[in-house]
Amino acid sequence: MSGPLIVGVLVAAGVFLLLRPGQLRLVLGFVLLGHAVNVLLLAAGGLHRREPPVDGGGAESADPLPQAFILTAIVITFGITVYLLRLLRRASRRGSRRPETWDRGPR
Amino acid sequence: MILAVVLGGQFLLAAAAPVLTWWLGRNAGYVLAVGYLTGAGLLLSQRPALLADQAVLISWPWLPSLGVYAELRMDALSLIFALLVLGVGAFVMAYCPRYLSPDSRHTRVYVTMTLFAGAMLGLVLADDLLLLFVFWELSSILSFVLIGQDGRLPARGPAIQALVVTTTGGVALLVAVVVLAASLGTSDLHLILADPGRLATGPAWAAGALVIFAAITKSAQVPFHFWLPGAMVALTPVSAYLHAATLVKAGIYLLMRFSALFGGQWPWDLTLIGLGLLTAIVGALLALRQHDLKALLAYSTVSQLGLLVSVIGVGTPASDAAAILYTIAHALFKATLFMLVGIIDRQAGSRDIRALTGLWRAMPITVTLTVLAAMSLAGLPPTIGFVGKEAIFEALVTVDEVPLLGWVAAGLAVLAATLTFAYAARLVHGVLSGPTRQRELHEPAWSFLAPAAVAAVLATALGPTVALLSPMVERAASDARPQGQAPYLAFWHGFTPALGLSVLTVLLGTLLFWYRRRTDPVLAAIPTTSPFTGHLERWRRALVRFGAVVARPAQVTAPAPYLARPLLAVVALAAVAVLLLGPLPSRHPDATRPGDWLVLGLLLVTLAGLVTTRSALAAVALTGAVGLILAVWFLTTGAPDVALTLMLVEVLTTVVVMLALRGRPGRLVAPGRRVGIIAGVGLAVLAGVVATAATAALTGRRDLSPVGDWYLREASSATGGQNLVNTILVDFRALDTLGEAVVLAVVAVGLIGLARPAEAVRHRPGAVRHAVDPVLALAYRVLAPVMLAASAVLFLRGHQELGGGFIAALLAGTAVGLGHLAHPAGAPLLGRLRGAPLLTVGLFLALVAGMAPLAVGRAFLTPVKLSLPGVGSVSSALLFDLGVYLMVLALVVAAVRRLDSAPAGPAPGPVRERVR
Structure with missing residues (x-):
């Protein structure tokens, strides 16, 4: 049950951050949701085989396919996070005259 | 084939219109007119086959699973309507160049009108109900665009009104199509019409009513007639083409087509006769009270279309022939009248009949042509209008559903024709009588007049020579309804009852015109709307x-x-899902290890800190910690590549967020009201529970997947790589990887494109620049070479051991981030990297690696071994991985460069301007 619980706590924390005011929390919540999905993918491959999938790894080798998915997913999450940061900063610049309101919720 | 050529040619013409207008300006209309005429000529070349009752066909599969074929079929009826579309289209196209103002190219007018002609052509040639519907809707939408052409406010209301009315009819047509296709099992129009007896009574009533509804909205019959006069805000050529000659004839075409199916049944027949005659009279009454020539012509069109609808309801061979003949006649003389009104409007600056008195002295040719066309409208010999109206009278007299109905119908038609005669007389009287008010008026250029002149002469000359049209019209009448030979069309029928009615019309019309001063107040009392x-x-x-x-x-x-x-x-x-989910297989017992609970505990503590903290710095650091904890866990689950990637991404994310936060307040926004927090906690807990339950229910309940098993057994020998995750990325699922790399590229492009203002801030003269941080600079100088070397090693060995393009690029990106932190103004060497070139080269390399196998006959992205002297054999997958490496690096470089906040301090005005 460890895999499902890890997914659960990450989702709960991510959702809570998304629903709070403030743009930085939004971005961080998004990152946590990304983690949750990655763990879900890994769990889908099965957590009972835990040897690295290299050639000749034997009967305990993990399924390599979810790992390949997660690997690209991580990098794409990074890309989206960066883009989100950029968009939010742009929005905050448009919405406000004072730079110090950057972390206020968008109006 | 010829149908596809002509129809396709029409859309090609529309595509070519922008080039033509760019080259020739408004004169592009002449070239388009030639194009229209060529299409008409091609269709006309099929005449012998059509007269021999051989339809021209072309068909190709469209939705084969539904049995829908995009089928075009041309019989004589289709040909006549197609010729009207292309012929009148050619007149209008030749008229446009002089009507439109010289100061603009009018690309939009030409493109939309040509597209519209294509839609109409498709509509009359379609032999599949769905295809017919598609073209029907297309013509409605293009009509909307043409009415609201330049987006002027006064044109918007009428355009929307026309769209709402005609698309409501379109919905009815769609339902009719569905009813017919569902109850007959085919959407092939020809098959459906060939055997009317197959349709059961219920669907027949429903479909018949819907078809009538669709037709009367499109052809502006009472009570939907109001949209057509509203549409007169459009340009005059548009009115001439769409709202006199073609678009509104789509309803007529539809009724004629479906006559084979529904005709001869009294509800269909009587509805058409009744509605048609009502519209004919209402339209003519309203036309009689207009002073604006264009409005007069609009109501006249409504009235004439009503006459056509009523004749279609009669349903004898003679009446079908009459309807077809009068459709031709009306298209000719009404388009002519519109064109002439446009000319008068342009020359005299007014369309008000009261302001145009004595026009004939200044513009004798224009006025002569107007009189000719008006004679056609009034049904006077020798015009085609006369022949058409005679045929209509003759057909109406024969109505025999109810005793004496024929004479009632004919009487009502005479009433409508009388009113028509009266308003035609007013039009002529207006331009002939009285003093010439504008003495400096003169005839327009012959090139402006020519299209209208040709059309006017044609409408007149076709009266005595109507026998030329006879074979085609007869053929079309029996195509509409195969029920025997239509009578031969002739100019002179002898002394028939119809001639008597014509004479009566002229007498009554003259009286009505004569006593116009007495009738005007009565007419003015009729509500227009x-x-x-x-x-x-x-x-x-x-x-x-x-x-x-x-x-x-x-x-x-x-x-x-x-x-x-x-x-x-x-x-x-x-x-x-909980309610519907059936029994599940049991969970794999070995899926949880003791270490997992430690990870879970650490996560809980870290997340608790993250959701409660008010410090931005702490929040970012704790998020990074979550990533690192997960990376460690990934390591224990046998995913070292994932763990390494995640670790590097966490470092980079932290760097990027810190860059974005630089110079910003360190406190997060206050958590807000208590209610909001409680709701947030509730929703978060619910979501967490759902996620846990779903993961528990749907994962961990089976052994290794077959595809995973295959990879474990075969991947290494198939690719020569030992690191199976990497072989999946670059060998087996390279297309996925390419797609993902392109996503990153798009993000990078977005960053580069969005971030201009930040650049502007950075290079603002006098902006405070961050000083070089000596500690970080030292770290950069020492660590960067090591990181780059490690990156190279990770990249090169990626196929065999831990590593690969993603990981290696992230490590190099970390060095870039470190460099930027140490030297905000640009680190030595790595600070010179730019996102755009890296991106371009990376994408290029990945594509080359993908394309190279094509040269040796292998599929896209198939890895091929290349033997290099001195190095040994190298897989083309390495080149692909290098492309991925460069694209990921490009993203990091773009992120680091573009996300760095402007130095602290108030942003001055000019920059804010640019941000906007």
Whole structure:
């Protein structure tokens, strides 16, 4: 049950951050949701085989396919996070005259 | 084949129109006219086959699974309508260049009109109900565009009104199509029409009523007649083409086509006769009270279309022939009249009949042509209008559904024709009588007049020579309804009852015109607007308001209320799943290891800190910690590549967020009201529970997947790589990887494109620059070479051991980030990297690696071994991985460079301007 619980706590924390005011929390919540999905993918491959999938790894080798998915997913999450940061900063610049309101919720 | 050529050619012409207008300006119309005529000529070349009752066909599969074929079929009826579309189109296209102002290219007018001609052509040639419907809707939409052409405010209302009315009819047609296709099992129009007896009574009534509804909205019959005069805000060539000659004839075509199916049944026949005659009289009455020539012609069109509809309802061979002949006649003389009114409007600056007295002295040719066309409208010999009206009278007299109905119908038609004669007389009287008010008027250039002149002469000359049209019209009448030979069309029929009615019409019309001073007050009392006009507008406004109400919850600016709804939907979905989920296989017992609980505990503590902290720095650091904890866990689950990638991404994310935070307040926004917090906690817990339950239910309940098993056994020998995750990325699922790399590229491009203002801030003269941080600079100087070397090693060995393009690029990116932190103004060496070139080269390399196998006959992205002297054999997958490496690096470089905040301090005015 460890895999499902890890997914659960990450989702709960991510959702809570998304629903709070403030743009930085939004971005961080998004990152946590990304983690949750990655763990879900890994769990889908099965957590009972835990040897690295290299050639000749034997009967305990993990399924390599979810790992390949997660690997690209991580990098794409990074890309989206960066883009989100950029968009939010742009929005905050448009919405406000004072730079110090950057972390206020968008109006 | 010829049908596809002509129809395709029409759309090609539309595509070529922008080039033509760019080259020739408004004179592009002449070239387009030649194009239209060529199409008409090609279609006309099929005449012998059509007269021998051989339809021209072309068909290709469209939705084969539904048995829908895109089928074009041309019989004589289709040919006549197609020739009207292309022929009148050619006149109007040749008229446009002199009508349109010289100061603009009018690309939009030409493109839309040509597209519209294509849609009409498709409509009359379509032999599949769905195809017919598609072209029907297309013509409605293009009509909307043409009415509202330049987006002027006064044109918007009528354009929307026309669209609402005609598309309502379109919906009816769609339902009719569905009813017919569902009850007959085919959407092939020809098959459906060939055997009317197959249709059961119920569907027949429904489909018949819907078809009538569609036709009367399009052809502006009472009570939907109001949209057509409204549409007169369009340019005059548009009015001439769409709202006199073609678009409104689509309804007529539809009724004629479906006559084979529904004709001869009394509800169909009597509805058409009744509605048609009512419209003919109402339209003519309204036309009689107009002073604006264009409005007069619009109501006249409504009236004439009514006459056509009523004749279609009669349903004898003679009546079908009469309807077809009068369709031709009306298209010719009404388009002519519109063109002439446009000329008068341009020359005299007015369309008001009262301001145009004595025009004939200044513009004798224009006025002569107007008189000729008006004679056709009034049904006077020797014009085609006369022959057509005679044929209509003759057909109406034969109506025999109810005793004496024929004479009632003919009497009503005479009434409509009398009114028509009277308003035609007013038109002629207006331009002939009285003093010439504008003495400096003169004839327009012959090139302006020529299209209208040719059309006017044609409309007149076709009267005595109507026998030329006879074979085709007879053929078309029996195509519409195969029920025997239509009578031969002739100019002179002898002394028939119809001639008597014609004479009566002229006498009564003259009287009506003579006593116009007495009739005018009566006419002025008739309301112009249909009761529907107001209702329609009110419904439309109500609909728009309703839309605003529906959209309001989605238009909040804060994310929380917006995101709450999809989250609630997920929870609801899970509740449904719980109810529907059947028994599950048992969970794998060995899936949880003792270390996992430690990881879970660490995560809980870290997350608890993250959700409660008010410090931005702490929040970012704790998020990074979550990533690192997960990376460690990934390591224990046998995913070292993932763990390494995640670790590097966490470092980079932290760097990027810190860069973005630089110079910003360190405190997060206050958590807000207590209610909001409680709701947030509730929703978060629900979401967490759902996620846990779903993961538990749907994962960990089976052994290794077959595809995973295959990779474990075969991947290494198939690719020569030992690191199976990497072989999946670059060998087996390279297309996925390419797609993902392109996503990154798009993000990088977005960053580069969005971030101009930040650049502007950075290079603002006098901006405070961050000083070089000596500690970080030292670290950069020492660590960067090591990181780059490690990156190279990770990259090169990626196929065999831990590593690969993604990981290696992230490590190099970390060095870039470190460099930027140490030297904000640009680190030595790595600070010179730019996102765009890296991106370009990376994408290029990946594509080359993908394309190279094509040269040796292998599929896209198939890895091929290349033997290099001195190095040994190298897989082309390495080149692909290098492309991925460069694209990921490009993203990091773009992120680091573009996300760095401007130095602290108030942003001055000019920069803010640019941001906007």
